Amino acid sequence: MFKDFFFAELRYALRQPMVYIFLLLMALLTFGATASDNVVIGGAMGNVYKNAPHVITQFTAILTIFGLLIAAAYFNTAALKDHNHQFNEILFSTPLSKSGYFFGRFFGALVLSTIPMLGVFLGVWVG
Amino acid sequence: MNRLVIKNLSKTYPNGVKALDNVSIEIENGMFGLLGPNGAGKSSLMRTLATLQEADGGTAMLNDIDIFNQPHELRKVLGYLPQEFGVYPKITAEQLLDHIAILKGIGKASERKQLVHYLLEKVNLYAERNKNVKGFSGGMKQRVGIAQALIGSPSLIIVDEPTAGLDPGERNRFYNLLADVGKEVIVILSTHIVDDVRELCTKMAIMNGGKLVFHGAPQNAIDELDGKVYQKVVEREELDAYAANYAIISNKMVGGKPFIHVYSETDPQNGFEPVRPNLEDVFFSKINTANVLV
Numbered sequence: 001m002f003k004d005f006f007f008a009e010l011r012y013a014l015r016q017p018m019v020y021i022f023l024l025l026m027a028l029l030t031f032g033a034t035a036s037d038n039v040v041i042g043g044a045m046g047n048v049y050k051n052a053p054h055v056i057t058q059f060t061a062i063l064t065i066f067g068l069l070i071a072a073a074y075f076n077t078a079a080l081k082d083h084n085h086q087f088n089e090i091l092f093s094t095p096l097s098k099s100g101y102f103f104g105r106f107f108g109a110l111v112l113s114t115i116p117m118l119g120v121f122l123g124v125w126v127g
Numbered sequence: 128m129n130r131l132v133i134k135n136l137s138k139t140y141p142n143g144v145k146a147l148d149n150v151s152i153e154i155e156n157g158m159f160g161l162l163g164p165n166g167a168g169k170s171s172l173m174r175t176l177a178t179l180q181e182a183d184g185g186t187a188m189l190n191d192i193d194i195f196n197q198p199h200e201l202r203k204v205l206g207y208l209p210q211e212f213g214v215y216p217k218i219t220a221e222q223l224l225d226h227i228a229i230l231k232g233i234g235k236a237s238e239r240k241q242l243v244h245y246l247l248e249k250v251n252l253y254a255e256r257n258k259n260v261k262g263f264s265g266g267m268k269q270r271v272g273i274a275q276a277l278i279g280s281p282s283l284i285i286v287d288e289p290t291a292g293l294d295p296g297e298r299n300r301f302y303n304l305l306a307d308v309g310k311e312v313i314v315i316l317s318t319h320i321v322d323d324v325r326e327l328c329t330k331m332a333i334m335n336g337g338k339l340v341f342h343g344a345p346q347n348a349i350d351e352l353d354g355k356v357y358q359k360v361v362e363r364e365e366l367d368a369y370a371a372n373y374a375i376i377s378n379k380m381v382g383g384k385p386f387i388h389v390y391s392e393t394d395p396q397n398g399f400e401p402v403r404p405n406l407e408d409v410f411f412s413k414i415n416t417a418n419v420l421v
Contacts, residue, residue: 086213093177094230095202
């Protein structure tokens with residue numbers, strides 16, 4: 001039951017453009033910060049390497065704050081999509097297991113909201 | 128033989144509406160029609176039986192499953208088609224049924240596939256199996272709904288106003304399908320369309336204001352009224368006077384003139400003609416006990 005909800009959640013979202021858009025956006029930001037001097041996130045000044053571990057940590061820390069907004073979007077879908085689409089009555093009259101439903105949705109959304117954050121490292125790497 | 132026994136079921140909503148008032152019914156295999164005007168408590172009763180909401184008091188047993196204390200057991204043998212339902216966008220009929228089959232505990236993929244194809248054949252949607260359910264017409268969606276309710280060979284099927292918004296052809300097809308499956312299980316059908324019940328159901332109940340006002344076979348109810356219903360076409364201005372003097376069951380317009388049915392133990396004379404009662408007269412005589420114009 002966990003597995004089904006987990007993968008259904010992933011499959012559904014990965015077919016939507018949203019997750020890719022966020023991923024690209026994140027990658028673009030850090031790519032810019034790494035490759036050009038005009039974009040500064042946290043910032044590497046003077047003779048600190050632009051890909052110094054400290055700088056990358058700063059990128060990650062700052063962009064994770066924006067990542068919270070993305071997470072909100074995914075968890076919102078996970079929690080409310082049955083009600084929004086009026087599928088709840090059918091769903092809750094089937095013998096589904098509470099924990100499978102809850103944790104499947106939860107971890108599905110968790111993984112989904114992590115994917116855009118990978119863009120941070122992708123951008124740094126490419127940059 | 129399945130048996131559903133409901134005893135003294137009550138439910139009052141937080142806003143003070145008494146949706147169910149001491150309802151007791153026994154239901155056996157076959158189609159059971161639940162008739163009542165809007166807001167009579169039909170949906171409340173069905174939602175309660177489908178374990179979607181809890182009752183304040185009373186018990187309900189399906190065979191030896193206590194619906195309120197073992198909801199999980201009941202859901203395994205329950206098929207429920209809600210009054211209104213939607214689906215996720217971008218999900219095909221086949222995916223949807225497969226998803227629900229998983230939830231109903233059919234673990235093997237091959238078994239599931241076979242079942243889903245069988246049901247799609249049965250509801251005549253096999254050709255449409257790879258199309259998005261969101262884009263289906265009302266009738267097709269409703270057929271997906273009934274296919275969904277049939278998964279997992281349920282012994283109790285609850286359908287809540289399934290024909291609202293269907294054209295007559297679709298309605299007939301839907302009922303044929305339901306009658307087909309309804310022979311060996313309990314099917315509870317709620318509707319406010321009187322004809323549906325007459326055509327389909329061997330047993331029926333009429334609800335009004337949360338109370339059960341009639342329970343039995345439709346034919347018995349009609350026989351009870353036999354010879355006591357009279358009809359007359361009257362002028363619109365006289366309508367109020369007739370309402371004051373006679374026990375009016377129903378009034379409707381026929382050819383622009385009010386056409387009234389009245390209840391009377393004796394022949395009321397005065398131009399009234401006796402008429403064979405139909406289920407609609409039964410319905411109105413049970414819910415319109417104050418004999419007011421509707």
